Amino acid sequence: MKKTLPFAIALGCILLFIGCITTGSSVRTTIFQPTEVNAHDSASQWVKPFNYYNEESKAYYSFNNDLRNIYFSFKTLDKGTQLKILQTGLELWIDTSGRNSDMIGIVFPARRAYKQAFKKDTAIKNPPYTTDLNRAKIQFVKGEKLLQLTGFRPPIGGITPFKNDFGIEASVNWDSTNTSIMVVRAKIPLNTFYKYKLNLRDSNKVFGFTIKTSGLPYEGAANNAASRGAGGIGGSGLSIGMGMGMGGIGMGMGGMGIGMGGMGMGMGGMGYGGMGYGAPMGGYGRGTPQYSVPPSTLKTRFKLRTQ
Secondary structure: OOOHHHHHHHHHHHHHHHHHHOOOOOOOOOEEEEOOOOOOOHHHOOOOOOOOEEEEOEEEEEEEEOEEEEEEEEEEOOHHHHHHHHHEEEEEEOOOOOOOOEEEEEEEEOOOHHHHOOOOOOOOOHHHOOOHHHHHHHHHHOOOEEEEEEEOOOOOEEEEEEEEOOOEEEEEEEOOOOOOEEEEEEEEEHOOOOOOOOOOHHHHEEEEEEEOOEEEHHHHHOOOHHHOOOOOOOOOOOEEEEOOOOOEEEEEEEEEEEOOOOOOOOOOOOOOOOOOOEOOOEEEOOOOOOOOOOOOOEEEEOOOOOO
């Protein structure tokens, strides 16, 4: 009995620790939306939108639901967050197990949409990244509004317009009273991934929600990737560059920058010499990624309301 007691205590601690990892943050409850709305309706038609704040993304957000839909609202004044959304898209992931795995997701706007803004210029296959918010807005306004769907019930998936036959909707706009505030909304019918209609038993069902924005690379690092060789952004190819600078020789290898000497610059694949600049996406030294605007991830868990 004396031997089994410490083992039982240790096992309990391990299970509790695993449970904390698995369940993540405390469980909140969504806001019930008594009347159906769509992604393009004004905030006044949504019940208590933007009810929570996230410091990392500098944004307000909320999750609402009625018996047939989940609603997501998000707004931010932060220019960096707006740039990331316009350039690389906002990712919204749903995990019906109550964890925070990337199970069912939408990314909007899908960057592929920007090709439409440049269709008259056949020389531009992939529109360049930009750190200019006004230019990013122009690219978005000119481009076709597309979102990318992953993990939904077939045949739902792939690239589709913001408003589509699946009933999944998204919008990216700016507040009518303050054009510095970006407002992002999404409507996701439950029957596209879960069930047609909620009932009372679903009031104890916990969903995991993850909101992500990718890091925005430095403009030069992203736009000049093709000229740096086969490695490209995030490429796995090995590249060695050597260049004579002002007082030394620079070398860069793969995603790990090694700097020797003064301001030498290596040309070839992902390696830049001199100052240890060589990580994918504009990293400095030992492959640590550096961004003009860093990525952000918010993981949260909600119970759905049934009334």
